[in-house]
Amino acid sequence: MLVGIAFVISVGSFYLIHLLPGDPATVILGTGATPDAKAALYKLLGLNKPIYLQYFTWISNVLRGHLGTSFISQTSVAQTIRLAFPIDLEMIVLSQILAFGAAIPAAMKAAKKPDGWVDRTLSAGSFTLLSVPPFIIIVLLVLLVAIKWNIPHTGPSSYVGLGSDWITNIESLALPSFTLAIASFVIYFRVLRSDLIATLQEEFITMARSKGISQRRIMWRHAFRPSSVALLGTAGVNIGGLLAGGFVVQYLLAIPGLGYTLITAINMSDYLLVQGIVLIVSISVVVINFIFDFIIYLVDPRISRD
Amino acid sequence: MTNTFEETAVFEKPETKEPLGILFWICVGWIGLNLLGAIFANVLPLTDPLFENYNAINAGPSLHHFFGTDDLGRDIFARVIFGSRVSISVGLGAMLIGFGIGGPLGMLTAYRRGRFDTAVTTVMYVFLAFPAIIATIAILSFWTPRALFKIILVIGLASVPLVYRVIRTATMNIATKDYVIAAKVQGATDRRILFKELLPNVAPIGISFLLIGIASVITLEGALAFLGLSVNPPTPSWGNMINESRTVMAQNPWLVIFPSLALCLFLLCLNFIGDRLRNYYDVTEVKL
Numbered sequence: 039m040l041v042g043i044a045f046v047i048s049v050g051s052f053y054l055i056h057l058l059p060g061d062p063a064t065v066i067l068g069t070g071a072t073p074d075a076k077a078a079l080y081k082l083l084g085l086n087k088p089i090y091l092q093y094f095t096w097i098s099n100v101l102r103g104h105l106g107t108s109f110i111s112q113t114s115v116a117q118t119i120r121l122a123f124p125i126d127l128e129m130i131v132l133s134q135i136l137a138f139g140a141a142i143p144a145a146m147k148a149a150k151k152p153d154g155w156v157d158r159t160l161s162a163g164s165f166t167l168l169s170v171p172p173f174i175i176i177v178l179l180v181l182l183v184a185i186k187w188n189i190p191h192t193g194p195s196s197y198v199g200l201g202s203d204w205i206t207n208i209e210s211l212a213l214p215s216f217t218l219a220i221a222s223f224v225i226y227f228r229v230l231r232s233d234l235i236a237t238l239q240e241e242f243i244t245m246a247r248s249k250g251i252s253q254r255r256i257m258w259r260h261a262f263r264p265s266s267v268a269l270l271g272t273a274g275v276n277i278g279g280l281l282a283g284g285f286v287v288q289y290l291l292a293i294p295g296l297g298y299t300l301i302t303a304i305n306m307s308d309y310l311l312v313q314g315i316v317l318i319v320s321i322s323v324v325v326i327n328f329i330f331d332f333i334i335y336l337v338d339p340r341i342s343r344d
Numbered sequence: 345m346t347n348t349f350e351e352t353a354v355f356e357k358p359e360t361k362e363p364l365g366i367l368f369w370i371c372v373g374w375i376g377l378n379l380l381g382a383i384f385a386n387v388l389p390l391t392d393p394l395f396e397n398y399n400a401i402n403a404g405p406s407l408h409h410f411f412g413t414d415d416l417g418r419d420i421f422a423r424v425i426f427g428s429r430v431s432i433s434v435g436l437g438a439m440l441i442g443f444g445i446g447g448p449l450g451m452l453t454a455y456r457r458g459r460f461d462t463a464v465t466t467v468m469y470v471f472l473a474f475p476a477i478i479a480t481i482a483i484l485s486f487w488t489p490r491a492l493f494k495i496i497l498v499i500g501l502a503s504v505p506l507v508y509r510v511i512r513t514a515t516m517n518i519a520t521k522d523y524v525i526a527a528k529v530q531g532a533t534d535r536r537i538l539f540k541e542l543l544p545n546v547a548p549i550g551i552s553f554l555l556i557g558i559a560s561v562i563t564l565e566g567a568l569a570f571l572g573l574s575v576n577p578p579t580p581s582w583g584n585m586i587n588e589s590r591t592v593m594a595q596n597p598w599l600v601i602f603p604s605l606a607l608c609l610f611l612l613c614l615n616f617i618g619d620r621l622r623n624y625y626d627v628t629e630v631k632l
């Protein structure tokens with residue numbers, strides 16, 4: 039299955055260029071390309087050969103780690119991706135720590151007394167936040183934190199690499215991580231809350247209660263595990279989405295992750311870089327989903343993996 | 345696969361149906377008002393959204409300009425109303441394509457089952473694995489010049505597998521119900537079962553998903569506008585207004601507040617209506 043999907047993705051990324059109108063060489067190199075460059079590209083991609091042979095040329099290069107060299111910046115595409123990827127990873131990890139850290143206790147509090155005031159407030163709040171797109175949250179946060187409060191390293195293009203100074207690094211990733219965390223929190227809270235409410239009505243919970251087990255222990259030991267299956271499934275889809283969808287916050291703050299690199303590559307018509315990022319991100323999304331399916335299987339072995 | 349949790353959390357049926365409530369109708373009214381504004385924007389007594397009045401730059405809200413003016417002296421109120429046209433037409437248009445293809449296909453395969461169903465479902469699930477956002481960005485970025493119909497077409501096609509999955513799951517739940525089987529036993533034609541038995545019961549699920557889908561597409565259009573992949577300025581859209589306002593945010597916060605508010609309220613109403621309808625019809629929670 040995984041191999042099949044990876045195959046379809048590779049074909050998809052490859053055919054991207056053939057879906058577009060015009061000569062592929064012109065699309066890749068731009069209209070002002072020299073005949074020499076065009077000839078080199080034709081040779082590299084084998085554009086004069088039949089289409090399935092072109093695919094094989096390209097895929098065998100990709101499998102050996104050669105994603106090509108950008109014609110715009112003259113740097114290796116694989117190298118560019120290798121530099122950008124850890125930034126996305128760090129941002130996602132930070133945002134997920136925040137999101138889970140807030141969503142799990144909040145959902146438990148809400149599920150303890152469904153329709154109580156805590157539940158109502160949290161549900162209404164999360165529902166409202168659901169309708170605020172991340173790009174509005176990040177704009178407002180920058181307005182408030184970076185401009186009004188003037189906190190250093192939080193404004194646009196102030197990203198500091200992990201290597202130099204980790205406190206400044208976290209500061210510079212605080213706003214985007216927080217923004218992504220809000221979006222994730224809303225989803226996790228809603229999913230976990232409704233599942234916890236359903237689980238807490240089960241007979242084994244009544245049984246545990248009648249045995250005199252403390253509320254806290256029931257919540258964490260008995261109710262949380264069976265309720266976390268949907269949460270994990272959602273998290274897998276959501277994290278994959280963050281990898282693909284974190285581009286707006288990165289773009290706005292000029293954080294040189296994959297999203298930002300993708301958009302700048304698009305603006306400069308750096309075709310090979312776009313193709314490479316599309317390929318890598320798509321495959322990562324599939325792998326992340328696969329990993330989460332496996333975690334779900336560990337948490338609840340009754341669910342077979344298809 | 346990723347879809348092990350499709351049918352989660354089925355709540356017990358309430359004894360009596362809870363009324364839809366006043367908030368629901370307020371939301372419906374707001375959406376209606378927005379639609380009317382978008383359709384009749386040309387006829388309404390509004391300032392030209394592209395007219396640059398250099399005597400009133402970055403003005404605050406006043407009687408002349410309800411929402412103030414932007415850094416080029418354009419009326420924000422008029423731009424917000426004209427901007428709704430882009431967002432609403434992308435939302436409706438894309439979902440029309442998604443439901444037009446995914447809906448009938450999902451119902452048909454769920455009802456007929458067999459080899460046809462297996463084939464279509466496999467193809468759709470493989471497409472679902474491909475991150476639609478990345479594909480959308482990649483195609484739109486190289487498909488120049490940008491135009492509204494291209495955005496609608498690309499997002500619409502990208503949404504087909506998702507719609508297909510929801511409608512197919514919903515139809516399958518209903519197709520196994522006793523009354524459908526009874527109709528079959530009585531010798532009703534396929535056509536009659538599809539239109540008279542299945543469609544009325546799948547429709548509420550479809551409509552609530554449609555509303556939430558429109559909200560997601562509008563959000564996506566906003567994100568695309570931020571990346572400069574939506575309609576070209578100076579044509580206003582909620583997304584590109586918020587994007588343009590970033591540079592003058594400190595001097596003129598109205599410029600970011602009003603389009604954001606318009607966008608968020610619209611999304612909130614869509615989500616709320618969709619959510620209420622889903623509860624009202626007591627739909628099995630189909631994961632979106």
